[in-house]
Amino acid sequence: MSFTEIRFPENISYxxxxxxEFSTDIVTTHNGCEQRNINWSCARARYNIAYGIRSNEQIQELITFFHARKGKAIGFRFKDWSDFTAINQEIGIGNNEKIIFQLIKIYISEKDKHVRVIKKPVHxxxxxxxxxAETKKYSVNYSTGExxxxxxxVKDAIITASFEFDIPVRFDTDYLNASIDNYGSCSWNNIPLVEVKFS
Structure with a gap:
């Protein structure tokens, strides 16, 4: 899968x-009861970046970025300003053998827990x-989050992490459909991005 570790311009993503987004099928029976079928165990993020464009300079920056990614073809990093940090997140427990641990973020709502694998921590x-106690005796793979x-x-050592992270995304269109509003300026109603899932 084609992916670049370049981040989408923050001045537009802001x-x-x-x-x-989750995927759920809802079947309604003849008496009005519902059967809900969960298709995805983990969410997949979607974004519309059109509203972040506020200047002609940003328009040109977007067009250049879109050309370089060849539309849907090449994925990239994106900062989700509503959710980009993890603080004191437990990522594992030592056992005197394991040396590789995956960065994660856990969302807890009372007794319900959702684990999100973090693949793109920020340098x-x-x-x-x-x-x-903070340690420096480790390395970070910024492409996989390991x-x-x-x-x-050591055995029973609680391993925690604090970090910022990006979302791996791609354009969900091969076509930038611009509206020419005035001479020298244009706008868009929708420029969709969708999260890229890695196996």
Whole structure:
């Protein structure tokens, strides 16, 4: 899958709309009861970046970025300003053997818990702690979100992480349909992005 680690311009993403989307089929029986079938165990984010464009300079920046990604063809990083941090997130427990741990973010609502795998942490934002004490004895794969320790954390050591993260996305269109509003300026109603899922 074609993907570049380049981040979409933050000055445009800041004005975008969107967020997580699930897929649920609802079947209504003859007496009005519902049967809900969950198709996806994890959400897939969608965004519309058209509302973030506020100047001709941003228009040109967007067009250049779109050409470089060849429409839907090449994925890229995107900052979701509504959800881009994890603080003191537990990512594992040591067992004297395992050295690789995946960054995650857990969403908890009373007894319900949803685990989100984080594949695109932001450079120079990751901090790792063992039993609450910060450690430097690890490396970060910023393309996969994996943390690799130089030696296995000791048994029962609680491993936590604080970090910022991006969402891997692609354009969900091969066509930029611009409206020419005035001489030298144009706008869009919809420029969709969709999250890219990695196996």
């Amino acid at each position: 004005g975008s709309t969107g967020g997580p 120079d934002t990751v901090k790792i702690y063992l039993n609450g 943390i690799t320790f130089t030696k296995p954390p």
